[in-house]
Amino acid sequence: MHATFKRSLAAIGLALGAYAALVPAAQAANEQFFPLATYRVGAYASSGIPVWAGMIDYLRYINEVEGGINGVKLVWQECETEWTAEKGIECYERFKNGLNGAPVAIYAPNGAPAAYALADKAEADRIPLITLGYGRTEATDGRVFPYNFPAMLTFYSEASAFINYVAEREGGLDKLKGKKIATVYHDSAYGRETQGPLALLAQKYGFENIQIAVADPGNEQAGQWRQVRQLKPDWVFLRTWGVSTPVAIKTAARFGYPVERIVGDIWASSNEDVLPAGEAGKGYLALTPYPGGADFDIHQRIRQYILDTGKSDLKDPKSFGSVYYNSGLVNAAIAVEAIRTGQKKFGNRPLNGEEGRWGLEHLDLGDARLKEIGFLGLMQPLKLSCSDHEGGGAAKVQQWDGQQWKLITDWVQADRATLRPLIDAKAAEYAKEKGVTARDCAAQ
Amino acid sequence: MNFFLETLVGGLLAGTLYSLVAIGFVLIYKASGVFNFAQGAMLLFAALTFVSLRERGLSFALALVLTVLVMIVGALLIERLVLRPLVNRSQITLFMATLGLSFIIEGLAQGLMGAQVRALDLGIEDVPLFVGDIMVSQFDLVAAGVSGLTVAVLALLFNKTRIGVALRAVADDTRAALSLGINLNRIWQIVWAVAGVVGLVAGLLWGARQGVQFSLSLVVLKALPVLIIGGFTSIGGAIVGGLIVGAAENLAEAYIGPLIGGGITPWFAYFLALIFLYIRPSGLFGDRIIERV
Numbered sequence: 001m002h003a004t005f006k007r008s009l010a011a012i013g014l015a016l017g018a019y020a021a022l023v024p025a026a027q028a029a030n031e032q033f034f035p036l037a038t039y040r041v042g043a044y045a046s047s048g049i050p051v052w053a054g055m056i057d058y059l060r061y062i063n064e065v066e067g068g069i070n071g072v073k074l075v076w077q078e079c080e081t082e083w084t085a086e087k088g089i090e091c092y093e094r095f096k097n098g099l100n101g102a103p104v105a106i107y108a109p110n111g112a113p114a115a116y117a118l119a120d121k122a123e124a125d126r127i128p129l130i131t132l133g134y135g136r137t138e139a140t141d142g143r144v145f146p147y148n149f150p151a152m153l154t155f156y157s158e159a160s161a162f163i164n165y166v167a168e169r170e171g172g173l174d175k176l177k178g179k180k181i182a183t184v185y186h187d188s189a190y191g192r193e194t195q196g197p198l199a200l201l202a203q204k205y206g207f208e209n210i211q212i213a214v215a216d217p218g219n220e221q222a223g224q225w226r227q228v229r230q231l232k233p234d235w236v237f238l239r240t241w242g243v244s245t246p247v248a249i250k251t252a253a254r255f256g257y258p259v260e261r262i263v264g265d266i267w268a269s270s271n272e273d274v275l276p277a278g279e280a281g282k283g284y285l286a287l288t289p290y291p292g293g294a295d296f297d298i299h300q301r302i303r304q305y306i307l308d309t310g311k312s313d314l315k316d317p318k319s320f321g322s323v324y325y326n327s328g329l330v331n332a333a334i335a336v337e338a339i340r341t342g343q344k345k346f347g348n349r350p351l352n353g354e355e356g357r358w359g360l361e362h363l364d365l366g367d368a369r370l371k372e373i374g375f376l377g378l379m380q381p382l383k384l385s386c387s388d389h390e391g392g393g394a395a396k397v398q399q400w401d402g403q404q405w406k407l408i409t410d411w412v413q414a415d416r417a418t419l420r421p422l423i424d425a426k427a428a429e430y431a432k433e434k435g436v437t438a439r440d441c442a443a444q
Numbered sequence: 445m446n447f448f449l450e451t452l453v454g455g456l457l458a459g460t461l462y463s464l465v466a467i468g469f470v471l472i473y474k475a476s477g478v479f480n481f482a483q484g485a486m487l488l489f490a491a492l493t494f495v496s497l498r499e500r501g502l503s504f505a506l507a508l509v510l511t512v513l514v515m516i517v518g519a520l521l522i523e524r525l526v527l528r529p530l531v532n533r534s535q536i537t538l539f540m541a542t543l544g545l546s547f548i549i550e551g552l553a554q555g556l557m558g559a560q561v562r563a564l565d566l567g568i569e570d571v572p573l574f575v576g577d578i579m580v581s582q583f584d585l586v587a588a589g590v591s592g593l594t595v596a597v598l599a600l601l602f603n604k605t606r607i608g609v610a611l612r613a614v615a616d617d618t619r620a621a622l623s624l625g626i627n628l629n630r631i632w633q634i635v636w637a638v639a640g641v642v643g644l645v646a647g648l649l650w651g652a653r654q655g656v657q658f659s660l661s662l663v664v665l666k667a668l669p670v671l672i673i674g675g676f677t678s679i680g681g682a683i684v685g686g687l688i689v690g691a692a693e694n695l696a697e698a699y700i701g702p703l704i705g706g707g708i709t710p711w712f713a714y715f716l717a718l719i720f721l722y723i724r725p726s727g728l729f730g731d732r733i734i735e736r737v
Contacts (some may be wrong), residue, residue, distance in 0.1 A: 041551065043658045045559035187707035213707030217662050219654050222454050222581075223697025223709055229579075230447065243659040246561075250653060254581045256572045272561045276655020280570065316560060 032069065032339060032350040033102035034059055034076040034332075035095035037110045042082035043217075044111075044242060046272050047324055049315070051110070052078070054328020056313040057306050058298075062336055065305050069340050070348035075102050081111060088114025089121070096125055105342065105356030106130055106335045112190050120434070122147045127353035128360055132331050133158075133266045133289060137193060140390040141427035142361065143438040147353070149360055149389045151334060152382060153289040156423065157393040157414035158265055159194040159237070162287055163201050165263065165397055165412045166235050177206035182233035184224055184248060186241045187213040190267070194239060197419050204418065218244025225255040238264045246276035253280035263287060263397070270323040274400045282402040287395040287412075290330045290378060292405035294321025298329060298374030323405065330379050337373070338363050361386050361444070380411050386441035390416075450578045451698045452691055457584035459690020460591040464646040465663055466670040466682035467598065468639045473676045474615040475635040476527075477535050481542040484664030485549035486640050488656075490515055491647030492553050495562045495656045508644075515640030523633045531628075550661060559658065564651040587649045594645050595683060598638070602679075607634055615677065665710075669717035675730020684728060689713045 039048040059074045079091035109115040115135040122129045130149045139148035167173045185191035202209035245268040260283045269286030342351045342359025363384045370376040382391040394411035472480040497507035570583040602608035613621040674685025696712045
């Protein structure tokens with residue numbers, strides 16, 4: 001009796017064990033994991049929160065309305081990074097092997113420190129990192145960086161798009177000669193990244209290239225703007241981040257520099273950047289690859305199926321359509337479309353990192369597809385390849401009217417051909433330093 | 445010459461804002477010998493509370509009064525829950541307690557009132573004014589006036605009232621003050637409440653300039669060199685220290701910055717503080733510690 005009881009217990013235990021082992025696998029068999037490295041607390045939380053809302057709302061929309069990506073349901077989990085490299089690495093290590101059997105196809109580090117820290121790791125783990133609007137510009141060269149994708153708009157392209165916009169305003173590229181263009185930049189790897197391309201473009205077009213550094217956090221900038229006032233530049237390119245942006249706008253007003261001649265970059269182009277500046281921000285210009293506004297087609301769909309049904313991750317409905325919310329939508333859409341592209345080759349199933357990379361390198365979002373998914377106007381056409389991990393290279397210019405952003409241009413294209421030799425040289429330098437053999441893209 | 449004068453005047457005016465932040469530290473240091481790491485978090489909490497109340501439609505005056513009350517209640521809670529249980533512990537223990545407190549206050553502030561950036565309009569235009577050829581910021585002038593007024597009120601409080609006398613007694617010799625029947629807990633409550641209110645004034649002025657957001661708590665980083673230069677125990681020292689830091693970092697940014705790539709404002713104040721540490725370790729107006737062997 002006693003032996004029978006023991007055997008029964010063992011059998012039940014085995015059955016439970018088998019069930020526990022099989023059920024998650026069965027659940028995960030058709031699930032794709034989207035790791036979300038977020039920063040909901042800390043100094044940059046105000047920028048991050050609307051981004052995650054945009055991402056989550058889009059993933060939820062794909063699940064609820066489209067039944068996932070070709071039937072593959074999306075699952076996600078958050079990990080708090082506080083925008084720091086060390087926590088960013090911790091989150092990556094936790095997530096890189098997937099969630100309950102659901103694999104990771106694409107990883108977004110969501111923060112420049114983590115992106116730089118993870119660049120080599122991701123190459124070794126064969127997990128593609130997607131860094132929209134940040135990260136290493138030289139990773140555009142996919143031959144050297146197979147798993148890094150600074151997609152859509154690198155800092156080099158951003159600088160070039162800015163110069164092209166200024167040229168448009170001045171009446172042509174030939175009118176740039178003799179102009180003074182100052183860059184007020186966050187004194188960090190991010191801020192210094194445009195020095196190379198701007199020096200090259202200054203040489204090519206003959207404008208005076210003035211560089212003025214603002215040290216972190218940048219909550220006192222009288223010295224810098226006094227210098228601007230003294231040098232009287234025709235245009236200011238504002239490449240700040242966080243609190244240094246509203247402080248720059250307000251200090252510029254204090255020193256009498258016209259706000260309509262200041263063009264903010266991608267990280268100085270959000271509602272959170274201009275709202276604290278109050279009246280001083282009226283007329284401020286900014287470049288963005290994902291403009292603000294809630295009138296794009298995708299917003300109508302998300303409003304109908306997610307926002308109005310109470311399923312949105314947004315705590316503050318006023319942020320619906322904000323620049324950061326829209327950046328979350330665009331980030332998520334690129335990942336979803338890359339997986340969809342990968343599924344065409346590997347079948348309608350969850351993809352791993354290598355397959356995700358294939359999807360990214362064959363991503364081709366033309367206007368027709370952007371219209372279908374509701375992103376026409378919100379996102380530029382994007383075509384990635386083995387040798388070009390950036391694609392696009394364009395930005396729109398928007399102007400703050402005190403209440404909201406108004407788009408004042410269509411896509412302003414960067415002069416990518418001029419900048420490419422700089423990128424190739426930096427990539428080659430990296431390859432030499434790390435002993436990386438560049439891929440042959442013709443063989444891919 | 446005009447450029448030099450303009451830079452100097454701008455720096456001195458900006459320095460008054462640094463002084464205001466530093467005074468919050470001095471008050472608590474004088475009463476308890478503790479460097480209150482949570483001063484920045486208190487400043488953020490005060491400004492966030494004020495802005496949140498304004499967002500709910502309260503008038504400026506009512507929001508201000510309610511925020512002052514919140515800061516007083518907060519001070520009472522800190523004294524009762526954090527400081528009193530740690531009485532007679534070492535200064536480093538109290539310092540660590542304020543370090544922990546800063547994270548709790550920052551987390552609470554963001555949890556209760558949200559992490560989004562808020563605009564704060566005090567009705568002071570931040571436009572340039574010209575005195576001859578020298579440009580002066582209207583906002584900085586008003587901020588300097590408010591700082592001066594705050595210091596005058598504090599001077600009255602600590603020099604002309606019984607509370608002030610008791611505080612100075614505690615600051616001079618805690619044991620002697622206790623033996624005379626001065627209630628140390630009450631003094632701590634008052635000092636933390638006053639530091640909270642000073643934090644509110646500083647938070648509003650800084651918040652109006654940069655928006656009310658998490659990074660407000662970082663403005664206290666400016667206070668440390670001010671305190672090293674002026675002395676940890678002197679309100680007058682905090683004022684002079686603030687002016688020196690403000691003027692020096694502005695002049696350095698203008699004249700030395702371009703020679704070494706710019707962006708030297710944040711560290712130049714610490715460089716200056718280091719020099720003062722070599723020459724005058726207790727600061728310009730700080731109490732010299734004499735220990736008998």
